[in-house]
Amino acid sequence: MELPLLHLALVGTPNSGKTSLFNALTGSRQKVANYPGVTVERKEGFFVTPLGRQVSVVDLPGTYSLRGRSPDEEITRDFVLGKASGEAVPDLVLCVADSTNLRLTIRLLLELKRTGRPMVLVLNMFDIAARRGITVDVDRLAKELGLPVVTSIAVRKGGTADLLKLTDEISAKLAAEAEANSWRALSVAELRATQREADRIIADCVSLPSRPDTWTARIDAVVLHPVGGLVVLALILFVMFQAVFAWAQPLMELLNSGFDMLGEFVHATLPAGLMQSFLQNGVISGVGSVIVFLPQIIIIFLFILLLEDFGYMARAAFLMDRIMGGAGLHGRAFIPLLSSFACAIPGIMATRVIDNKRDRLTTILIAPLMTCSARIPVYTLIISAFIPAKDVWGFINLQGLVMFGLYAAGIISALAVSFLIKFFMLRDYAPAPFMLELPDYKMPRLKSIVIGIYTRAKMFLVRAGTTIFSMMVLIWFLASFPQPPAGATEPAIDFSLAAIIGKALEPLLAPVGFNWQIAVALIPGMAAREVAVAALGTVYAIEGGKEAAEQIGQVLATKWSLATALSMLAWYIFAPQCASTLAVIRRETGSWTWMAVTFTYMLVLAYAASLLTYNVAVALGAG
Amino acid sequence: MTDTNDTRPHMPLGLAQRGYTGVIQQLSARQAGSALSDIELESRLIELGFVEGARVEVLHEGLVGRDPIAVRVDSITIAVRRREAMAIIVA
Ligand SMILES: Nc1nc2c(ncn2[C@@H]2O[C@H](COP(=O)(O)OP(=O)(O)OP(=O)(O)O)[C@@H](O)[C@H]2O)c(=O)[nH]1
Numbered sequence: 001m002e003l004p005l006l007h008l009a010l011v012g013t014p015n016s017g018k019t020s021l022f023n024a025l026t027g028s029r030q031k032v033a034n035y036p037g038v039t040v041e042r043k044e045g046f047f048v049t050p051l052g053r054q055v056s057v058v059d060l061p062g063t064y065s066l067r068g069r070s071p072d073e074e075i076t077r078d079f080v081l082g083k084a085s086g087e088a089v090p091d092l093v094l095c096v097a098d099s100t101n102l103r104l105t106i107r108l109l110l111e112l113k114r115t116g117r118p119m120v121l122v123l124n125m126f127d128i129a130a131r132r133g134i135t136v137d138v139d140r141l142a143k144e145l146g147l148p149v150v151t152s153i154a155v156r157k158g159g160t161a162d163l164l165k166l167t168d169e170i171s172a173k174l175a176a177e178a179e180a181n182s183w184r185a186l187s188v189a190e191l192r193a194t195q196r197e198a199d200r201i202i203a204d205c206v207s208l209p210s211r212p213d214t215w216t217a218r219i220d221a222v223v224l225h226p227v228g229g230l231v232v233l234a235l236i237l238f239v240m241f242q243a244v245f246a247w248a249q250p251l252m253e254l255l256n257s258g259f260d261m262l263g264e265f266v267h268a269t270l271p272a273g274l275m276q277s278f279l280q281n282g283v284i285s286g287v288g289s290v291i292v293f294l295p296q297i298i299i300i301f302l303f304i305l306l307l308e309d310f311g312y313m314a315r316a317a318f319l320m321d322r323i324m325g326g327a328g329l330h331g332r333a334f335i336p337l338l339s340s341f342a343c344a345i346p347g348i349m350a351t352r353v354i355d356n357k358r359d360r361l362t363t364i365l366i367a368p369l370m371t372c373s374a375r376i377p378v379y380t381l382i383i384s385a386f387i388p389a390k391d392v393w394g395f396i397n398l399q400g401l402v403m404f405g406l407y408a409a410g411i412i413s414a415l416a417v418s419f420l421i422k423f424f425m426l427r428d429y430a431p432a433p434f435m436l437e438l439p440d441y442k443m444p445r446l447k448s449i450v451i452g453i454y455t456r457a458k459m460f461l462v463r464a465g466t467t468i469f470s471m472m473v474l475i476w477f478l479a480s481f482p483q484p485p486a487g488a489t490e491p492a493i494d495f496s497l498a499a500i501i502g503k504a505l506e507p508l509l510a511p512v513g514f515n516w517q518i519a520v521a522l523i524p525g526m527a528a529r530e531v532a533v534a535a536l537g538t539v540y541a542i543e544g545g546k547e548a549a550e551q552i553g554q555v556l557a558t559k560w561s562l563a564t565a566l567s568m569l570a571w572y573i574f575a576p577q578c579a580s581t582l583a584v585i586r587r588e589t590g591s592w593t594w595m596a597v598t599f600t601y602m603l604v605l606a607y608a609a610s611l612l613t614y615n616v617a618v619a620l621g622a623g
Numbered sequence: 624m625t626d627t628n629d630t631r632p633h634m635p636l637g638l639a640q641r642g643y644t645g646v647i648q649q650l651s652a653r654q655a656g657s658a659l660s661d662i663e664l665e666s667r668l669i670e671l672g673f674v675e676g677a678r679v680e681v682l683h684e685g686l687v688g689r690d691p692i693a694v695r696v697d698s699i700t701i702a703v704r705r706r707e708a709m710a711i712i713v714a
């Protein structure tokens with residue numbers, strides 16, 4: 001007889017390796033990083049035990065208790081207590097502990113026992129514990145706790161073998177009648193008592209070494225130095241943006257010439273006509289102009305992934321806490337905001353770790369101001385076309401410096417907006433507490449970095465192939481039809497729908513120095529920011545006539561004034577040009593109003609910033 | 624872990640300098656003036672391991688107002704603001 005699916009749940013304190021374990025068991029690639037609060041969603045996966053039992057396992061956000069004080073902790077609480085709608089309570093709870101740091105997990109485990117669910121304690125990161133000389137009397141611990149205890153090394157091949165074996169043993173004799181759930185929120189006295197009990201058990205079963213992790217202490221002496229630490233943080237960000245430019249250049253040129261050759265090949269082999277124009281102008285000039293930015297995207301993710309896996313993120317939050325607090329932000333807002341450099345969507349999701357509703361809302365509202373990776377193509381295109389690639393003071397690349405400036409402008413305006421929100425809306429308001437575990441540093445693992453980059457690169461290419469491609473088809477169509485009447489002397493594109501739409505919008509955008517081609521590019525840019533680059537590529541390629549094999553950057557340098565270029569950069573710091581971000585804001589705040597507020601305030605800021613930039617630039621003679 | 628030190632004066636951890644080491648004597652959320660309610664603050668501190676008898680050491684301080692502080696509590700390091708650390712009485 002086929003046994004029913006066995007339901008497991010991974011519960012434990014933050015950063016204990018639950019997601020690593022989930023990935024090891026199910027072969028998934030969920031996000032793992034060395035700071036508390038990475039997982040903010042429930043994720044289900046499946047595997048088969050060595051004895052052939054079908055298992056469903058659910059990864060949950062980390063939590064210190066079942067009180068559920070922030071949205072992510074509520075997810076865990078509701079799942080464990082079986083309150084989540086449409087979910088059965090798990091058959092077996094795997095309580096995952098960081099073996100180097102058992103105090104808080106054992107306390108949580110004593111609390112979890114009251115739910116009456118069958119449970120196993122998984123002593124994860126056992127490799128690190130062994131290296132540090134921590135020894136655990138596993139049998140005694142199991143006896144004291146009254147439940148099975150097993151060690152595991154989630155990140156090593158075969159490191160979960162014992163756990164799998166135990167799962168088989170337990171599932172064979174899992175009692176049908178579950179114990180009653182006697183959990184209720186613990187009083188302060190009960191909390192204290194459980195922590196005392198946990199400390200007693202640990203004193204009995206665990207022998208701690210004399211040497212704590214000296215590497216972490218040594219690195220922190222520099223990285224958390226009151227002044228030195230801030231210098232290091234600034235340096236890291238600075239190197240990151242220099243690298244985005246300097247390292248990516250050769251690869252980008254390679255990709256660029258590849259697409260040029262492809263375009264010429266299509267031009268030469270296909271007969272002139274709609275098919276040729278579609279492939280050359282729509283697909284290759286459009287989608288290709290976005291794909292060339294892959295190296296830059298990879299570099300920025302490489303930096304972020306390395307920092308995350310090393311354990312620097314929590315330190316950065318520590319350093320920035322007071323500075324951000326001055327702008328009315330919660331210290332924990334730092335990590336969501338930093339993730340927003342990659343993309344605002346995971347950044348906004350990550351705000352679930354913020355317990356205070358108003359702090360969370362403020363962070364959500366400003367997250368889209370962080371320069372996400374989709375802006376990189378727009379920034380790079382314009383910077384490469386208009387800013388000379390010379391060195392300042394001999395070693396700083398000017399283009400990289402401008403890029404750094406754009407990122408800084410995003411950060412500063414985010415802080416300013418947050419300050420205004422606090423000042424006008426939430427004035428009578430004491431600062432929320434900041435309490436964050438600073439995990440020990442871990443050597444980033446090559447495999448997880450490679451997987452991380454591969455996933456992001458794939459996502460970018462899939463987007464280029466789907467969203468961006470379909471927008472390009474639309475743009476190409478709008479820019480090609482209707483065809484000009486016979487005998488017309490103006491460029492064909494002037495008769496197209498794109499020109500009609502663009503020119504209708506032009507008066508609105510003329511004060512900020514945008515021409516009709518930009519107006520056309522901004523609309524499909526709503527789907528995704530990079531689309532604007534692709535759209536400009538297509539529109540100018542069609543306008544330039546079939547012979548034009550020029551790169552879009554060179555075209556812009558001749559068609560736009562410097563003032564227009566700068567105005568466009570200013571626009572992109574603020575413009576709410578991403579439908580998916582707006583959708584996530586709507587979902588996470590549960591309100592259309594906040595989505596509309598975000599859209600409006602960003603649009604107003606974008607217009608104002610462009611207006612200012614354009615007029616100042618024109619006044620200075622860059623018109 | 625309960626080696627209370629009777630000779631040293633009791634003080635809130637929120638006033639401790641970098642390098643300070645001591646043992647937690649009691650939690651007193653009322654003294655903190657935190658945005659959290661007394662019960663909530665005390666619960667959270669306990670959940671992070673700040674219970675009576677735990678050894679603490681102030682490892683690092685921030686730049687502005689020497690805030691926040693990174694505190695070693697037995698085997699882990701926790702960042703807290705001084706305002707909340709005022710609730711932790713050490714000696
Ligand atoms: N050496 C070693 N590192 C591990 C092990 N398990 C996890 N890690 C590392 O520990 C860190 C945290 O792992 P995660 O799986 O993200 O932890 P989590 O419990 O899911 O964290 P949250 O989602 O924030 O609650 C990562 O840097 C992992 O690479 C292990 O068994 N050995």
Ligand SMILES: [Mg+2]
Pocket residue numbers: 018019020031032038039060061062
């Ligand atoms: Mg996780």
